[in-house]
Each structure stands twice: as structure tokens, then as C-alpha cells.
Amino acid sequence: MATSKTYLLEKEEINELFTNLEKQYVLYAPVKISAGGRYQEQDSIMYKPIHTYQDIEFNERSTYSAKEVLTPITQTLFYFTDDEFTEAKLKQKKNIIIFARSCDINAIKIQDQIYLENGNIEDFFYKRVRNKVKFALMECSKEFDGCFCCSVGSNKTDHYSIAFSFEKEKAHIEVKDETFDHYFNSKKTSHYQISFPTENKLKVNFPVIENIDLANQLKKHPMWDEFENRCIACGACTIACSTCSCFETTDIVYTENPHIGERRRTYSSCMINGFDEMAGGNCFRKKNSEKYRYKILHKVYGHNARFQTGPMCVGCGRCSARCPQLISYPETLKKLCHAIKEIKQKKGV
Template identity: 55%
Template sequence: MGYKLSNEQVNELFQNLKKDYRIFAPKRFKKQGRYSDTDIIRYDEVDMVEDIVYKEKSHYSAKEVLTPINQTIFYFTEDEFKESKLKDNRGILIFLRPCDINAIERQDKIYLENGFEDFFYKRIRDKVKFIMMECVEGWDTCFCTAMNSNKTDNYSMAVRFEDDGLLFEVKDKEFDSYFIKRPEADFQVQFIEKNQAEVNVPKIPNKEVLKKVKEHPMWKEYDKRCEGCGSCTVACPTCTCFTTMDVMYNENANVGERRRIMSSCNIDGFDQVAGGHIFRSTVGDRMRYKVLHKVYDFKERFGENMCVGCGRCTSRCPQFISMTATINKLNNAVTEIINEK
């Protein structure tokens, strides 16, 4: 069923929804951007429709709602531990574009379908429902169509932002009661069909080609360019790497809390193991690992690319390393390797 609500009516809707749900959406944080006097757009709780930034792409994704950058997972004393509690037991509604809904589905695969269920992810994921923000134009760094993440039907409601209000499609019957006596309207969600950027995702046919891809000189270029800062992975809606840290409350090392902290396969030391061995010692090696995970390894395991083509990594990279260009370069390398046989 479709409805057209003025901004005032949307704000009334929000007040009613907030009795049962926290509402998250992209929000502007003034003067907190990378450069002086620039803003950052990231996900946070919103109270009013005017808080939602929909005309610009958010710099960071909604993954922070499900997996905060810094999260206490349990508290410990000398001989016992206690899991942390959720601070709010209401449901969670998140405004997301189609690519970002697909990204959370990718995260589900890692946290819930990878041989075990992550308790801390699941307890919050079970509360989440999606409000899809229609996205028909995208930006110059987007390549969602190449990643099949430009469409989804996984949402409870969908919205189109108009100058004088919002069009709603309500798919989930749980929300019907919030729209009683609201003006009905025809609304058919549309999706982007073509991005500005063209990306050719390589098909690596076998392990022999894969081995040569790993040894290809293209990765050496990143030894010079990539700083190993991890900005790309923090912004990425599909990256899930984390580390843990124990915080002690006093000089007694047996009393404190364990935190899960977002980390990155791109940073120095992430893959260092006991004995000091490092699996990927150069930034080029780490770049290769990340890119192949995005467009090959994950697909081998789960049947679809991990990358959803949101382009945030390109936008956040201080060295202007473009994911679009990197995947196209990888595609050229794979073609070259196949043809030389």
C-alpha cells in the first residue's frame, strides 16, 4: 500500500514509531569532516525527517548501528564474567539505500552463516527492520549495478523523498496501523539501472590463474601508494574485521571488560600471529588480500561478491585509490594471464 505524507505528518509518524523503535538514518555532523569546515554524514538516531540527509551519500555506512566501532562485549572479575546488556530494548528501524541493505545481507553471511552465530551481532540484528530509501541516480563513485546490489525487496517500508513530503510503500503488515487514515497514493519504487562508472568484475576460472593473479606485479603499485591507514575498510559497509582489547579497571589485571573494536586487514600488524609471523608484510599484499576478498574469495564461499559497489572506499582514501580502477585493473590482469596460456 502507498501513502503520501507531508513532513509534518512524517514527524508525527516518527513520534509514534519511536515508542517501539529507535530510528537511524544518515545525519549531518557539522564541521566534523576530514578537512576544516567540512561536514561528515554518518548514521545516528534521528528524531525528525529534517535530520535525514538523503541528497548526499553518507561517508560511513549503517554498519555502525549493528557493530559499533567500540563495543563492550563482557565484564570479567577474578573467576566469572557477565555479558554486556543492550541499553535499549526497542526495535531498530534503519533508512538505507538498496546497496546498503545488500551490504547488511553480506554482513549476515559473515556473522550468522559462517559456521557459527555471533551472539553480539544476532541480538541486535534480530531487532532491525529496513526502510529503503529509493536511489535512482547514484554518484560518480557508485558501481552497484556491476555488483547486483542496486535492487532489493528486503525492506519493511520504502520511501521516496519529495520536496513537500515523503511517499511511502508499506510492505510489512506490522506497520499498517501507523498509517490508518493517512492519504493513500500510488508509489512504485524504482531502482538505478546504470551507474556512471563502468566496472568489469573479473572471473577467475581456476586456482592456477588465481596463483598467477596473486603474483601479478599490479599489487606492487600499492606498496608506493597505499598508506595502510584502513580508512577504506572503516567506511566499507561489508568489512567485518575486528580485534578485541581488555580494559583493566585498576592494577588488578583480572578485573575489567573486553571490548570488540573495529579493525582492518589493511593496517600494519592485523595479521601478525604468535611468534611474530606476519602473513602479509607489505601494503601491496594487504591490498591484494582485501580486493580479492571483495570480488573473489567471498563469492567462492557464499556465491556473490562481497563488495556492493557503494564507492565509499574510493571517497575516503587519502591517496585517491579508486576501487573502480582497481577492479578494472584486476580484470585486465586476469585477461592477460588467461591469454598468455
């Protein structure tokens, strides 16, 4: 990539830019859906295709993350008959630009690990979409309630092609990828520098679990007991999470002809009943506290044990914001830190 340049565009020029970009790309960004939230008259902010500058909600955190662009809640993988199957065609022919904040771009890097670097097998359906994606960084000019990106190092990224600092009637736009240079011919340059958050009000000491022995001792710690009644195992936290990737596959047989159908992949959650059910009806985690414990220890220990890249968390705060029981993820991490200290003291470490 060439040295980046920054431009200042007015609202009309930004809409002209979007029109030109849409000839080659589908633009996805956070969009406010009126009265689409959990409660009456509460809005929801989700990733949708956008066409104009006014479509983008850049003052509030999106309710759900950008991962849904890459892995839709439900997607058909292939169609089958008695003796053959055909992969579902990719409906999206154009390339994609995703407008995302630093934490969400870092979250996609974790998704990449799960789908593309997990052993020697790459997920074909994820990869074919991922190869089409470029990122447009959205500058965070203010932090949102519950954010702790600085505590996990997801407050910064250089994994973007273009960056936007939005204002009401204009935007400063940094262009890193020379692919986009021609869109800004004759546009007014700017000395503005895209900035990243440097400190959050909420500071979280992320627990460090050095080995499987400590992880196994934490599984037996009484700290999890309180969540048996508090957590209702609804899965809202994992659906809102920008790094969770659990799914289930289901074969749908057409009633008109029971010998043909399709296989679908659908979002799921380690928090819901039946997710870990095996043949014969046996489950690994029957209690809500056990489900919650599994989720937390996977975020803190399991993912890092496999990939050696740190916790499976970017500090976006969505899980706490979406919990109907008001369970705080940072408070859980604090309890986990205390439990680790307690175990080590008993062992004389």
C-alpha cells in the same frame, strides 16, 4: 506480508509518524554533522538516531554505512573476574528501524553471511541486535559519484518493511510489512511506485576468478607493485566499506583491581600494520602492496569461494571516496581483469 500500499504524507504528518514509531523503535538514518569531515569545514554524514523528518540527510551519500548500527566501532562483549564472566547487557531495549539505500541493505545481507552463516557458529552479539532490526528503504533518485551498484546487482532489494521517496516537504511511503499498517490509518494514498537505479554512469566489469590456481597466479602478478608506494595502509577504505567486518578483541584490565575487566570488540582492518601479526612477531603481509592485494582478492574471490554468492562488494563507491591517495577501486578491478586475461592468454585458455 500483505500487498503493499503507498501513501503520501506531508512534512508534519511524517514527523507525527516518527513520533509514533519512536514509542516502539529507535530510528537510525544518515545525519549530516557540520564540520565533522576530513577537511576543515567539510561535513560528515553518519548514521545517528533521528527524531524528525528534517534530521535525515537524503540528498547525499552517507560518509559511513549503516553497519555501525549493528556493529559499533567499539563494543563490550563481556565482563570478567578471576573465575566467571558476564555477557554485556544489550543497552538498546527497543526495536530498530534503519533508513538505508538498496546497496546498504544488500551490504547487511553480506554482514549476515559473515556473522550468522559462517560455519555452524552464529555471532551472539551481532544476532541479538540483528533480530531487532527492520529496514526502511531510501529511494535513490539520483546516483552519487563513484557508484556502480548496477554492475554488482545491488541496485535493487525487496528486503525492506517500508520505503520512502523523499521530497523537500513531503514523502511517498510504501508499506510492505503489515506491522506498520495501523500507522497509516486515514492517510492519503498514492499511486507512486518506489523505483530503483537501472544504470550507472560508471560501469564496472567485475573480475571472475574461477579457482584457487588462478587466484594464486594473480597473487604473483606485477600489477600490485604500483600500490607499494601509492597505498599508505591507513585502513580508511575498509572502515568506510559497508561490507568489511574485520575486528580485534582486547581485554581491558581495570587498574583499581587487575583481576577484573572487560573484553571489547573494536573495528580493525586488514590494511593496517600488525593486523596479521602472530606470536613471535611474524606477519603474513609486511608490504603495503601485499595488504592491498589481500583486500582486493578477498573482495573478488575469497568471500565468494566461501559463500558462493558473488563478490563482497555492493558498488557504493565509499572506498574510493575516502582514500587519501585517490586510489580508485573500479580502476583496480579493471587492472585485475587485464591481469586475468593476460594469465589466461599465456596458458592458452
